[in-house]
Amino acid sequence: MAPLLRTSQQWVEKYRPRKVQDVAHQEEVVRTLVNTLETGNLPHLLFYGPPGTGKTTTALAIAHQLFGPELYKSRVLELNASDDRGISIVRTKIKDFAAVAVGSGISxxxxxxxxxxILDEADSMTEDAQNALRRTMETYSKVTRFCFICNYISRIIEPLASRCAKFRFKPLHEDIMLGRIQYICQEEGLDLDQEALSTLSRVSEGDLRRAITYLQSAARMYGSSISSGNIIGVSGIVPDDVLKRLVQACKSGEFDLAHTEVTEIIAEGHPVSQIFSQLFDYVIQSTEMSDEQKARVCERLAEADKCLIDGADEYLQLIDVASNTMRALSNVTQECTYF
Known part of the structure; x- marks a missing residue:
């Protein structure tokens, strides 16, 4: 095995774009913010979209390019709203910072x-905190601009969203992501074959931050030569052969065989929520199942996933999904009993 690579810096930070112009695949956002850099006129901003698409990176880049390294600490306040999410933070830390006027900067x-x-993960803020923030935005809009970053814009109250220029960050295309990954591999001296690159793109699901983290974890564990199996090993996804054995057991129509596979999956410690996610993808892409069969399986997957979130037992939910999948594939009519 090749020697482990030793580095003290996270690659996510090491290769984070430092300028707005370097942000990939967000052309509309970049074009608008570049104009802002030229005029110095910045509205309140609301960045939303999937994780790992460049929202926080863009917010930090625009702040650094507006104020430079000397004034950044005094002009920019970064808060993670998932931690600082209560109304007390709005009334103290945010209000105190927003109220102070500033003069002209350096050349x-x-x-x-x-x-x-900058309020990261703003969709985690309570509704009371967001309502309190609305008044703060109105009062100090001349001396303070807000940048909200969230995954779900529906969790931002309408009075806040209507005061901001909204920018949606799109999931990264596979070619964009692979280009960035190949650049990092070249800089770090890594050897990834095409299969490993494809696997990395698939397991990261458009999240570039997750892809870079998996890549660095694999490099630390397996050295400079990384295979597809190495990527699967560090990503925590369930190997394809485990999922195939479960599906084949369901297709056989024998409950004892399906029960054996479920027991082995639980014994091996595979996360059932991840199995549900991968099973959903398999069902949707399957050409052997009818639309009705897909609908029945996916409906049960949704119910079981909700039960897991509510704290249900993983074994019971997985055996229930397996038995219902077996019924759907065998075209057995679903019987519902109401109590």
């Missing part, structure tokens, strides 16, 4: 006469 950077408050 070499636009340095507009306002500050920026």
């Amino acid at each position: 070499g950077y636009p340095c507009p006469p306002f500050k920026i408050i």
Whole structure:
């Protein structure tokens, strides 16, 4: 095995874009913010979209390019709203920072006469905190701009969303992601074959941050030569052969065989929620199942996934999904009993 690579810096930070222009696959956002850099006129911002698509990176880049390294700490307040999410934070830390006026900046950077408050994971803020924040935005809009970052815009109250310029960050295309991964591999001296690259793209699901983290974890564990199996090993996904054995057991129509496979899966410690996710993808892409069979299996998967979130037993939910999948594939009519 090749020697382990030793580095003290996370590659996610090492290869984070430092300028707005370097953010990949978000052309509309980049074009608008570049104009902002030229004019120095920044509205309140709301970035939303899937994780790992560049929302936080873009917010930090625009702040650094507006104020430069000398004024960044005094002009920019970064908060993770999943931790600082209560109304007390809005009334103290945020309000105190927003109320202080600032003067002109140093030469070499636009340095507009306002500050920026970056609220990451803003969809985790309570509704009371968001309502309190609305008044703060109105009062101090001349000296402070807000940048909200979230995954789900539906969890941001309408009065806040309507005060912001909204930008949706799109999931990264596979060619964009693979290009960035290949660049990192070249810089770090890694050897990934095409199968490993394809596997990395599949397990990361459009999340570039997750892909880079998996890549670094694999490099630390397996050295500079990384295979598809190595990527699967560090990503925590269930191997394809485990899922295939479960599906084949369900197709056989023998409950004892399906029960044996479920027992082995639980004994090996595979996360059942991940199995449900991969089984859903398999069902949707299957050409051997009818639309009715797919609907029955997916409906039960959704119910079981909700039960897992509510704290149900993994073994019972997996055996239930397996038995219902077996019934659907055997075209046995579903009988419902109401109590």
